[in-house]
Structures are given as C-alpha cells and as structure tokens.
Amino acid sequence: MRGEWNGLKALILNDCPYAYYVHCMAHHLQLALVAASREVHDVHNFFQNANFIINVVSASTKRNDELLANKSAEIAREIELGELDTGKGQNQIGTLQRPGGDAVGAIKIIMSFDFVFILHLMEKIMKITDVLCQTLQKKSLDILNALDLVSTTKVLLGKLREDGWDPLLQEVQSFCLKHEIDIPDLNSRYVDVTKSRNKHDNTTTLHHYKADVFNVAIDQQMVELNDRFGVQNTELLTLCASLDPRHDSFDVSNICTLVEKNYPADFSSQERAHLESQLPHFQLDVCNHPELKSSPSLADLTIGLFKTGKAATYSMVDRLLRLVITLPVSTATTERAFSAMKLVKTRLRNRMGDDFLRHYMVVYIGKEIAAKITSDEIINLFDTGSRRAEFKLIDM
Secondary structure, three states: OOOOOOOHHHHHHHHOOOOOOOOOHHHHHHHHHHHHHHHOHHHHHHHHHHHHHHHHHHOOHHHHHHHHHHHHHHHHHHHHOOOOOOOOOOOOOOOOOOOOOOHHHHHHHHOOHHHHHHHHHHHHHHHHHHHHHHHHOOOOOOHHHHHHHHHHHHHHHHHHHHHOHHHHHHHHHHHHHHOOOOOOOOOOEOOOOOOOOOOOOOOEHHHHHHHHHHHHHHHHHHHHHHHHOOOOOOHHHHHHHOOOOOOOOOOHHHHHHHHHHHOOOOOOHHHHHHHHHHHHHHHHHHHHOOOHHHOOOHHHHHHHHHHHOHHHHOHHHHHHHHHHOOOOOOOHHHHHHHHHHHHHOOHHHOOOOHHHHHHHHHHHHOHHHHOOOOHHHHHHHHHHOOOOOOOOOOOO
16 A cells, blocks of 8 residues: 555555655554564564464363353452452453363463563563553544654653563562462573574573563564654654644744645745744744643644634644644544444445445444434434425334
C-alpha cells in the first residue's frame, strides 16, 4: 500500500498531489515490538514456545476441562490458605497439569527457568508499552498527547533497564521456588547448546540473563521505538504539535515551515503572511482566555475558537487547525469500521445497496450517538418527509 510507484499511495497521489501518508502509530508500535522480539534469540524462542503451548492446550476440549478443574482446585486451596485475594477478574486459568501427548513437551517448557524468566521480563516490557498501545486504539487522539506517550514509554523502558534487574530476578526466583522450578547456579559457566562450545568463553549464567537477554531485549525495544517514532518519521506530527500555544513547543517559525512545506495549495503567499501576523496574538489570547486555555486538545481548541467567535479573528490559524486535526494518528477506528462491515454485509445481505449500507454502518459504528435517538424522533422524521409511512406503537 505504501508503494510510491504502484501502490495505493501512488494512486492517491496521482489524483491529489498534496495528500500525506501518515503511517498508523499503532502499527508503528506493533512493528517495533515484533522486530525487537525477533532480534533477541531467547525472546524469539519464547514466543514460539508460547504459541506451541497455546495450540496444545486449545487442541483438546478434555485437556481444557482438566485444566479448568485443576486450576479451580488450586485457587480454592490458595484462597483457603490466604495466599490469594478474591475479586472480579482475578485468579484466571494459567497452569497445565496431567499432560498427555504433546503436552509433555509443553509442561517441560513451562517448568523451565528460561521460560519463566523471559515470561516475567516480557510482562514488564509489555506493561510499559500497553498504555501507549491501548491509547493509540482510541477513537480520538490528540497529536501532542500521542507524541508525549511515545516519549514517556521510552523513558520508562530506560528506567527498567537501569533499575529493573534486581527486582525482576527476585520475582523470578520467588516464582520458581513457589512452583518447584529448578533455579540454575547463576555463577556457573553458561553453555549455549545451540552453539559450539568455546573453552575460552567464561560467560556466567548471570551474565547471560542480565546482559544477553535483559539488557539486549530492552535495548532492542528502544532502538525500534527510536527508529519508527524518530523525528524524521514524525516530522509532520511534530510540526503540528507546535500549534498548541499553551506549550513550550509553540513556535511561529515551525508553524510557517509546516504551512510552506505541507500545505502550499491551501495558503497563498498573502495568506501565509496573515497567518504569521496572527500567530503571536493567537498565542497570548488563548493563554489568557478562561475557556480556551483549558482545552485538552487541538480539536477542542478549534471548537472553542468557533464557540467564542474568535475563529473569524484568527481565520488563517483556524484554517490550519482544521487541516491539522484531520491527520489520523491511528487508523484503528477505520479498521474497526471495515471489521464491522463484514458483520453487517453478510452472505444473506449481499444485495444491500451502497447507500443503505452507508447509513446502516453509521448507526452501527456510532452506537453511542444512535442510542440518543428515540423511536418517536424517527417516526416524526419519516412522517414529515417525502417517504411517508404509517407506524403504530404497541405497548408491551
């Protein structure tokens, strides 16, 4: 789709040369996580093993029933001993007992120190990136907030690398002792069975897990995030973020560069001069106005300008804001619309026209808006329109 010569991007640019391709930031994050996991051999093997375990468990309904019964008994015992707290969403199924067939290999993988260590490590990494991931899936997201989340994610990963080793190791060792998993001698020489043994290699097990797995896994995440969310790839979004007058990033020269470089067809030279003269007034006005200074995002700020009548005063700024807030930080909403289309237009509805499908999809996707429309409003609309129809309400 991104092909500059034969892809969808090229076809769009042929009709609209000033269209901009903004790669979905949610996809950026997904690609960064996948690429980082593949670069670390132990982490890559972990995900392969995890996939194998899931297939083993889900392949047999009998095995699922045994798993559920065993876990329920274990939870009841731990609650009785006071080792678990009760509550909604807690104590989910997560062990594999009474193995048979391929489950023998699965249980050996689960009961290994290597699997447990990387499981806890990836849990910590994904807890940090999960906030960014979930935020990027929301329907509306401000550009500046998205960039801030990327920055905080990088900072937290850096803190995990600097201060997270000792707590992680203690957590893994405690888990292994509780579940009777053998803990290797961390001061012993580490032997990688996948490589030829080098008698001069004195790498210890502790060094392997700390330097070769823990540090490298986090470093790869940082490298991928810096690469995929770098200044060059997010230049347009960074310039757009400089439009908010309430932050230090507000910069008249950057905003003018944004217009000259990305919106040359939307502003004439005279209008660009008007924009440059309006921006200093716009900054002072927004920062001192009781309603505008509390706007949480650029989209809300644009709405505030319209409500207060200042959109006419800062017409060039208002035009630029309207152009900027149409940039999609994430395409998650669009992808959900295509998924919903598959549910709406099924095989039995394959003759549904585009017009009816479009209207149906609006109601299906915007459920929170449709819920506010009453039956009486719909009846009145049809009764007073050209498509007159009779409705009879039946009291249930």
